[in-house]
Amino acid sequence: TTDFTVVGVGDMAGDVFGNGMLQSPHIRLLAAFNHESIFVDPQPDAARSLAERRRLFLLPRSRWADYDRHLISPGGGLFDRGAKSIPISAEMKRVFAIAEDHLTPAELIRRMLTAETDLLFFGGIGTFVKAHAESHAEAGDRANDALRVDGEALRARVVGEGANLGVTQRGRVAYALKGGRIDTDAIDNSAGVSMSDHEVNIKILLSGAIAAGALGRQERDPLLAQMADDLAQLVLRDNYLQGEALSVAQARGTLEFPAALDRQIRLIRELEKAGRLDRALEFLPDDETLAARAAARQGLTRPELAVLLAYAKMTLDQELLTSDLPDAPELLPDLVGYFPPALRERFVAQIAAHPLHREIIATVVTNDLINRAGLTFVTDLRAATGAAAPDIARSYRIVRAVFELPELWTAVEALDGKVPAAVQTEMLLDISGLVEHAAAWLLRRGRIDLGGDVARLRPSAEALEHGLTELLPATNREVLASRAARLRALGVPAALAQRVGGVPFLSAGLEIADLAERVGQPLERAARIYYGVGARFALDQMRAAARRLPAETVWQKQAVDTVIDDVYGLQTDLAARILESGNGTADPVAAWAGTRAPLLAPAETLAAELRSVANPDLAMLVVATRQLRQAIG
Numbered sequence: 001t002t003d004f005t006v007v008g009v010g011d012m013a014g015d016v017f018g019n020g021m022l023q024s025p026h027i028r029l030l031a032a033f034n035h036e037s038i039f040v041d042p043q044p045d046a047a048r049s050l051a052e053r054r055r056l057f058l059l060p061r062s063r064w065a066d067y068d069r070h071l072i073s074p075g076g077g078l079f080d081r082g083a084k085s086i087p088i089s090a091e092m093k094r095v096f097a098i099a100e101d102h103l104t105p106a107e108l109i110r111r112m113l114t115a116e117t118d119l120l121f122f123g124g125i126g127t128f129v130k131a132h133a134e135s136h137a138e139a140g141d142r143a144n145d146a147l148r149v150d151g152e153a154l155r156a157r158v159v160g161e162g163a164n165l166g167v168t169q170r171g172r173v174a175y176a177l178k179g180g181r182i183d184t185d186a187i188d189n190s191a192g193v194s195m196s197d198h199e200v201n202i203k204i205l206l207s208g209a210i211a212a213g214a215l216g217r218q219e220r221d222p223l224l225a226q227m228a229d230d231l232a233q234l235v236l237r238d239n240y241l242q243g244e245a246l247s248v249a250q251a252r253g254t255l256e257f258p259a260a261l262d263r264q265i266r267l268i269r270e271l272e273k274a275g276r277l278d279r280a281l282e283f284l285p286d287d288e289t290l291a292a293r294a295a296a297r298q299g300l301t302r303p304e305l306a307v308l309l310a311y312a313k314m315t316l317d318q319e320l321l322t323s324d325l326p327d328a329p330e331l332l333p334d335l336v337g338y339f340p341p342a343l344r345e346r347f348v349a350q351i352a353a354h355p356l357h358r359e360i361i362a363t364v365v366t367n368d369l370i371n372r373a374g375l376t377f378v379t380d381l382r383a384a385t386g387a388a389a390p391d392i393a394r395s396y397r398i399v400r401a402v403f404e405l406p407e408l409w410t411a412v413e414a415l416d417g418k419v420p421a422a423v424q425t426e427m428l429l430d431i432s433g434l435v436e437h438a439a440a441w442l443l444r445r446g447r448i449d450l451g452g453d454v455a456r457l458r459p460s461a462e463a464l465e466h467g468l469t470e471l472l473p474a475t476n477r478e479v480l481a482s483r484a485a486r487l488r489a490l491g492v493p494a495a496l497a498q499r500v501g502g503v504p505f506l507s508a509g510l511e512i513a514d515l516a517e518r519v520g521q522p523l524e525r526a527a528r529i530y531y532g533v534g535a536r537f538a539l540d541q542m543r544a545a546a547r548r549l550p551a552e553t554v555w556q557k558q559a560v561d562t563v564i565d566d567v568y569g570l571q572t573d574l575a576a577r578i579l580e581s582g583n584g585t586a587d588p589v590a591a592w593a594g595t596r597a598p599l600l601a602p603a604e605t606l607a608a609e610l611r612s613v614a615n616p617d618l619a620m621l622v623v624a625t626r627q628l629r630q631a632i633g
Helices: 015-020 046-058 090-096 105-113 169-177 190-211 217-226 228-255 259-273 287-295 302-321 329-337 348-352 357-373 377-385 389-402 405-413 421-445 450-466 474-489 494-501 509-519 523-536 539-548 554-581 588-595 597-612 618-632
Strands: 004-009 027-033 037-040 077-080 119-122 158-161
Touching: 004 015, 015 046, 027 046, 027 090, 027 105, 037 105, 077 105, 090 105, 169 302, 190 217, 190 228, 190 348, 217 228, 228 259, 228 302, 228 357, 228 421, 259 287, 259 302, 259 377, 302 357, 302 377, 302 389, 329 348, 329 357, 329 450, 357 377, 357 389, 357 421, 377 389, 377 421, 389 405, 389 421, 389 450, 389 509, 405 421, 405 494, 421 494, 421 509, 421 554, 450 509, 450 523, 474 494, 474 523, 509 523, 509 554, 523 539, 523 554, 523 588, 539 554, 539 597, 539 618, 554 588, 554 618, 588 597, 597 618
Parallel strands: 004 027, 004 119, 119 158
Antiparallel strands: 027 037, 037 077
């Protein structure tokens, strides 16, 4: 919505740079260079320069020399890279922080690359940024040794790598460690790879349709042209979600430090143990560096998370492909949804019989799970439950369907540009917490039935969500109302704020549904008692307190997770005992507690203390849980 400054590598004839510099009317291109020219416009007019860039983009084999010099602001110009010296104007000195009156072309380019700008955009061939500790030889691009700068010296707010390897991986990490915003070239270029995959799979599909007589050979090319825009939207959506996944992972690393870093380290070590990852080859930090990062409360950078994201996806894809999960009939919609709308109804039989249908399903399920649940989701649940990746994927899909999460995610993403991104990330993290807890509960139960569990649990989850406010005790209703009010104040629509506000209470939805079914009681009654038990015995506060506990080691984190799981299990057991007692009073929790007053007295006293203590420690939580267990009898 506002103008932003850009320094770039490339020219308007280039596919990457040319397309990139036409994507916004707010681009103010301060400078750019290619192999023959340097373009400088210290005070560009956004509208006029966009029109001129568009003219050059449409001009066959255009060069920077074709740019209308009358449109360049005072102090700018077009300069030959073969010149011995370039005069530096007052305007150039100001924009690029230059003191000298003359610079060589290479010196000017280095000042451009390290200029204070909003975006540094690489759209041309070459590696122009390395880490300070990295040699030019290690960068592997001798032709640009004279131009290359250190990542530590970059002052751009954001770096975009439209071209491959504009920055070395160590250069990216160095820039990110000082606060720069950067992914990797693989992330920034993944739409092109995704488009190629789709193109191949569509052509395989259409070849089969022609062979079967379902499509005339002369219809093929017009059909491909017809679906181009729809396919582009599918590809861009995939890449949007991948970028979102990195943003959520980065935020989790900050908000849940050091637990998130511990999880990421566990993923790294598991990949190394399996022989899938060479940490040194991928420039991931060694144990000594990780320890130093942890001491400085600094987690993995975004470029490092991008590497882990790729390995998490590749590993899960391989594990799913060797299982029977891609053959599940419930995943046919994922296969069909991979293709553009023009193909979905007309060629549904051919899609189902696609020679690579299993590979496509495995890829779609993998992308969805890792993007939504997080890059450590599989390793976390494997460590917590001992389950294999295919069953973890099944549990995720059940939770996704039971709670109708795609609709919720879409509503959060519809707020792009309307609320701060941090607010959206917070909501997405809340939802991922529900996913992790509910999926773990399914896995611990030991029976995973993708179709059956969704059909059985979805009506109960829907009923819980719609009646949540009435089912919660007063203290929990206040928490929900406060959460929803805060989100509304930040610009979130009321209905979405209310739904996300209730997410922490819905995390136990599957337990409540299963509890009602086991004891043969109405869902509403089971829910009231379950939530009532949590409020009466401060179990909600115990879980919240456990999550706030510092966990500096893996063992401490496991101890905290164990307490949280025990508290959830205790709440279910208490609710089951009360439901089975058959007490029909208006407040069955209070009535049951009254019959066991002597046994519950120590636990009630401790619950009161928990409510009054700001930060209970782990020992206090363990003792409280044990006392309640003993009171059950």
